[in-house]
Amino acid sequence: MEYFTQQLINGVTLGSIYGLIAIGYTMVYGIIGMINFAHGEVYMIGAFVSMITFLILTMIGGVWLPLALLAALIMAMLFTSIWGWTIERMAYRPLRGSFRLAPLISAIGMSIFLQNLVQVLQGARVKPMQALISGGFEIMEKDGFTVTISYLQIFIIILTIVLMTIFTLIINKTSLGRAQRATEQDRTMAALIGVNVDRTISTTFVMGAALAAVAGLMVTLYYGVIDFYIGFLAGMKAFTAAVLGGIGSLPGAMLGGLLIGLIEAFWSGYFTIEYKDVAAFSILVLVLIFRPTGLLGKPEIEKV
């Protein structure tokens, strides 16, 4: 039971991170119907920006921790958003309306490009960083096994909840959200009624990138180790989460992220850790085969 609770806490933390990345996939898919294959790399860039911000702050000298976190959060969201915007502008926008596989192939190219760009700029070695937030609460103890929830885990979970609330409000209440939903329904019609479609799509990429940056920040703090390759696996898992939850659905992405995080934590906890990535991929395959609309997705009616 104690072991179970511990895995549950770990799973929810991991799931929050996947969920934040998954939102980027789901929003982009919802609005232009493409899989932004480079989104995992956007998250990786977010992780690098946050790490570099922390390192700069350390170099300058001691900064009050909450301030450092806030600074890293803002820097990561800001710079990663610019990357997200640029990627859409350069690699995807020219291909809108082109034949259907072209944007996906372009996205794969972009993903390879970004991975290697970071490798060239920052080196191939893994980047370890000392822990910034340590310590935590001991929730229960039995037979020498202690269940702990670290301050970091609390930080991650609370930050995720706050961001999710803000984003849900933006999508549901603001004119930007309305423009997004209109563009999603019918791009031509949206343009006719005065929605700036290009800007709406750009904003979607920027929002997705900003959330991925937060996930990058969390991972940097949580694992303390990053490298240029982390985007690939995390991206795949987050995409799985988006599909599992029902691609196009925001709550679905969060739910899917949580489930993938939990599955991974329990799989590593109870089975072999080697096959934990296989578990995520197998779930992806199974979901796509048996429930391609995901848990919260709407069924697609084929228009003939």
Add this chain to the structure above:
Amino acid sequence: MSDQSQEVSGVPLLEVEHLTMRFGGLVAIGDLSFTAMREQITALIGPNGAGKTTVFNCLTGFYKPTEGRLTLHHPVKQEKFYLEQMDGFRIPQVAGVARTFQNIRLFGNMTVLENLLVAQHNNLMRASGFSIFGLLGLPNYKHSEAEAVELAKHWLNQVGLYNKADWNAGNLPYGDQRRLEIARAMCTRPQALCLDEPAAGLNPKETLEMNELFQHIKEVEKIGLLLIEHDMSMVMEVSDHVVVLDYGRKISDGTPEHVKNDPAVIRAYLGEEEDEELPPEVAQDMEGENA
């Protein structure tokens, strides 16, 4: 509703019984029944959103109907096929129901002739021994391919595209594309041909040629045609039988003559005020055939 129906005589080809199609809460078709006859042209008409294309999608297996029975009486195989139980691709393959699409769906980067050969896929596939004889270049496959080309040539001549056989289908002018799609459907050797707005976007001359093509298919090929059409004068001129839908329900069924004078139809097209005059173009359309 049935009191407004008028019996149309003929040999039944396609029986639609109590067809219902719901999307979530929306009832696209509600309890629709009608029968299309062999060697006749049956038109499905009705205002936009009346569920005409949905009927076609149910008939050709793109949608699984929520309820209802769709029976095809195959005149050659002397067999009944329940279309609602069949996989989409088996409906043209086994039951012989072919269709065209409202937004033309050709294989744009393939040539006209190739489009017509793809339509004969199942025959050719058998003849090529599921590709094994074909890969070895055995003569019986060559023979079947030559036959397939002959059939394709026949239909190319019928639709006047013989000289453009090697064009990419996507490069054809609009009217040619419409006719090619019909030729392609005919190359599957269907018993029933469902045409979804075949005259949309055609000029009057092309529409006239289209009418002649339908008459030819009906009289020479002796199959049944189902037609969704907005062009009233065309419907009244070519159809033997008209079924009128409104909001997914049948409001009239019978000969063009019967339907034209049915008050329910006039109401559906013109709104509730019965004594309102017909707009001139509709009146003209409807009378065009009488004159």
Add this chain to the structure above:
Amino acid sequence: MSVQNQKLDMLALLKEAGIAALIAAALALPLAGFKTFDLNGTLTVEPRFNHVLIAAVVVFFGRLLISIGQKTFLPPIGQAAGNTAGSIGHIINKNKTLLLVLLLAAAIIFPFSPMANRHSLDLAVYVLIYVMLGWGLNIVVGLAGLLDLGYVAFYAVGAYSYALLATTYDLSFWICLPMAGIFAASFGIILGFPVLRLRGDYLAIVTLGFGEIIRVILLNWYEFTGGPDGIASIPKPSFFGLAEFSKRGKDGLPPFHELMGIEYSSLNKFIFFYFLIMALALITNLFTLRIRKLPVGRAWEALREDETACRSLGINPTNTKLSAFAIGAMFAGFAGSFFATRQGFISPESFTFIESAIILAIVVLGGMGSQVGVVLASLLLVLGPEIFRELAEYRMLAFGGLMVLVMVWKPRGLLSNRAPTIRLHNEDPSEQGAAK
């Protein structure tokens, strides 16, 4: 466009370039502006602002040049380039047979020319493996339009099938080769059956996932696959069971040079490998050329064009896709067993996602469905990095960038001329099409 718009509005252009430079600087600032490095065991950063400056300056002038170019000299150049590419494509199509004969003759003469040495032959074999994989994947992606991002999985299945069969059961290459193909095709069918119903991009992700699953299994199933250590001392093929390439011969087979009555040369083995992979690649090619003209090949292309229309014509989409998927997998299996025998050693490292991406890039850059395009793209993507060895670090960077650029510039690939599989009339219809 009005005349005024066409005039060079220098101020606006400068502003535009300035904005682009600002964005470039913002992009570069966190990633290039600071370099992380290890200082006595702790990670630290040093500023490197000159990189940011360089990025901004390059983008500023690059953007300016392109904007001015777009209004003055680029359109004619673009048009000329388009025309040249078009006419080159046209020439290639017109003289296809001649070109192919020339290429083939060159390929056959090459191992006997003075250029042939161990290194160049190895390189040629390397290129040919990719040509074969490209032609194999072309069936799946180019003809049937199924985006397969896990093609390398079938390559791995082929390689491991041969390696395991040959090392465990001591079977000869010539028995294992077809078996490896059959294994790979079976894997294709098992995977394909449930997933081929999915729409294009879902299929892509599932195949990618499948490729990763296979790799992780190879990596962790230590007893069976040797895990990360892989499988070593995989036997070399005999000369069709007639002779051996060692100096003395073994397993009761005479040495090759004695059988042929020629001088012993250590190159003989490599020349044999070269011709072997060339033959395998050519078989793939001839198979594709042939099957394109058969009903199933036409159905593949029709599916690529419009699946809905295919269903309305009575074509079973799942079976048709499955056949393309399985046949593509089979050729990957053949290529895999060749790879295993040539290397003599295989490990999961050779079968990463990036391999799938390279093969896909070869197909896409070459022009979907174009057989000649695959050869050109293989030469470009495989030989190019070899020639610029010193810049190896930038190889994948350029590779990814190139993929994006080609997609943006020519979404259908460089050589994307499609030849009809059958003609009714003799005259060239492309003229009529072009006249339109």
